[in-house]
Amino acid sequence: MAxxxxxxxxxxxxxxxxxxxDLAGTSRMQYPPNMRPIRxxxxxxxxxxxxxxxxxxxxxxxxxxxxxxxxxxxxxxxxKARRRMVLFNSIMRxxxxxxxRVWLRWISAAEGRKFANTVTEMTTAIxxxxxxxxxxxxxx
Amino acid sequence: xxGLLKTRDKNPEATLRELFAGWLKDGKLSAILVPxxxxxxxxxxxxxxxxxxxxxxxxxxxxxxxxAASVIHDIAKLPAEGVKVGLLLRPCEMRAVVELVKxxxxxxxxxxxxxxxxxxTYKSAGFRDRVEPSDGTCEDAEQGVKGSRVQGxxxxxxxxxxxxxxxxxxxxxxxEQYDNPDLRTACQLCEYAKPMVxxxxxxxxxxxxxxxxxxxxxxxxxxxxxxxLEVAEGDEPDKRVKYLEELxxxxxxNAAVSIEELNKExxxxxxxxxxxxxxxxxxxxxxxxxxxxxxxxxxxxDSFMRxxxxxxxxxxxxxxTRMPSETLLFHLTRMNHMMMSCVGCGICEDSCPVxxxxxxxxxxxxxDAQAEFDYVSGRSLDEELPLTTFREDEFKTIGEE
Ligand code: SF4
Ligand code: SF4
Ligand code: FES
Numbered sequence: 243m244a245x246x247x248x249x250x251x252x253x254x255x256x257x258x259x260x261x262x263x264d265l266a267g268t269s270r271m272q273y274p275p276n277m278r279p280i281r282x283x284x285x286x287x288x289x290x291x292x293x294x295x296x297x298x299x300x301x302x303x304x305x306x307x308x309x310x311x312x313x314x315x316x317x318x319x320x321x322k323a324r325r326r327m328v329l330f331n332s333i334m335r336x337x338x339x340x341x342x343r344v345w346l347r348w349i350s351a352a353e354g355r356k357f358a359n360t361v362t363e364m365t366t367a368i369x370x371x372x373x374x375x376x377x378x379x380x381x382x
Numbered sequence: 383x384x385g386l387l388k389t390r391d392k393n394p395e396a397t398l399r400e401l402f403a404g405w406l407k408d409g410k411l412s413a414i415l416v417p418x419x420x421x422x423x424x425x426x427x428x429x430x431x432x433x434x435x436x437x438x439x440x441x442x443x444x445x446x447x448x449x450a451a452s453v454i455h456d457i458a459k460l461p462a463e464g465v466k467v468g469l470l471l472r473p474c475e476m477r478a479v480v481e482l483v484k485x486x487x488x489x490x491x492x493x494x495x496x497x498x499x500x501x502x503t504y505k506s507a508g509f510r511d512r513v514e515p516s517d518g519t520c521e522d523a524e525q526g527v528k529g530s531r532v533q534g535x536x537x538x539x540x541x542x543x544x545x546x547x548x549x550x551x552x553x554x555x556x557x558e559q560y561d562n563p564d565l566r567t568a569c570q571l572c573e574y575a576k577p578m579v580x581x582x583x584x585x586x587x588x589x590x591x592x593x594x595x596x597x598x599x600x601x602x603x604x605x606x607x608x609x610x611l612e613v614a615e616g617d618e619p620d621k622r623v624k625y626l627e628e629l630x631x632x633x634x635x636n637a638a639v640s641i642e643e644l645n646k647e648x649x650x651x652x653x654x655x656x657x658x659x660x661x662x663x664x665x666x667x668x669x670x671x672x673x674x675x676x677x678x679x680x681x682x683x684d685s686f687m688r689x690x691x692x693x694x695x696x697x698x699x700x701x702x703t704r705m706p707s708e709t710l711l712f713h714l715t716r717m718n719h720m721m722m723s724c725v726g727c728g729i730c731e732d733s734c735p736v737x738x739x740x741x742x743x744x745x746x747x748x749x750d751a752q753a754e755f756d757y758v759s760g761r762s763l764d765e766e767l768p769l770t771t772f773r774e775d776e777f778k779t780i781g782e783e
Contacts, residue, residue: 338649
């Protein structure tokens, strides 16, 4: 699968991970270009419907970046996002879908390096998995 | 207060009617929501306020058209003045009401929750023919003991009288309900045969309902209803506890078998798409779901209105898209939104025009999901809804490598 370029949809919290991505960029850190970032106001605003829509439309991975626990700008959004992720993972397992195509990570505005490393890691992990099973399924 | 109440004239259903009529007459209740068969033979529910009409109700009728919680959601969302309404609810209906209360969709102030045992129900469609087969005989009624009518509550309507026999026999022949293959699928998989939350509970399982009924109040509201009744106070009889345990074990075993079957045909991308392949995207399953409470579903909102141009753009991604589109997205999202409160009533499956096996599917998915948070939908009014709260010190591995 060496020539497979994963398509990863990234939902990045405006107050932390998005700024972290910015820092990675302005510091000229190298990381794979496979993630299409979407800026959101908080990790908690990423409803399951957006993750699922990306997956069913054929994204090979979905990334959600939020502030570290305790640092959410809306106080508890990321704690709630964390619970919803537990639920999301449970449902994915119950129906036999691959929960490891969806990553939630806490990355602060100061962690440009962590952002670059995480994107690299995720791209490699998805490359190893291969393309999404939904890539060519038009009848979902 | 808890204990045994004597059944009048070997007729449990008439005993309950008489009890309810008394509550209406005494002004303890302004009205009560009870199962009833309409004049046209539909198995439905009635909000009854006139005690003289009580003979037209069928408190033990084992047929379910909708989950009563859906009705209550429609009528008890706003505050009311000066009325007190009793709700006779099966365990799955009670559990859905509990979820709706916690979701702030139902106000309990004017309601009295009257829980009743349920050994299983039939689909409402076709129920009339079960009660009155077209050849004029009523098999079930003949197998069992025919109860005489209570004086003063006599019933001249022949339909109501054969219905009464059917209802009474259903609660008499309890051993048959263990694996009655004609019950709704959800009921065959349901382990909750007695209410967990209630103001007043009424029970007959594990007892001889021709002789005695179990009554119990959980608080002052409930005690007020039981006041003045001749109740032989005591703990739940052993035979009742034992019957309920056996029934739960049997139903859990049924559920395990059905989930095993489900796993063979539903798991994984290919199977999952096939499982929902016939879905028409009609959203009936959502509309009838008692805990799917939004007035406008996100899927019916403007967020899902797309221009023709957008559709073409999406089609270009894979070269073609199925129309209607995003049916699987609807179901997977609905699972994420609702599984914490799903009570396994199976009304969704009953309403599906293409018979998708939603009952075992949601049974499995909701049970797994609720287990993550040690939650059981409808088990308690005090337990917090898992998705509306959090602990700082939990699920530490989520969000970290
Ligand atoms: S999803 Fe189906 S089984 Fe669950 S509560 Fe709703 S209607 Fe009942
Ligand atoms: S009721 Fe059946 S056909 Fe209609 S949306 Fe639900 S699963 Fe699909
Ligand atoms: S503001 Fe960043 S996760 Fe809530």
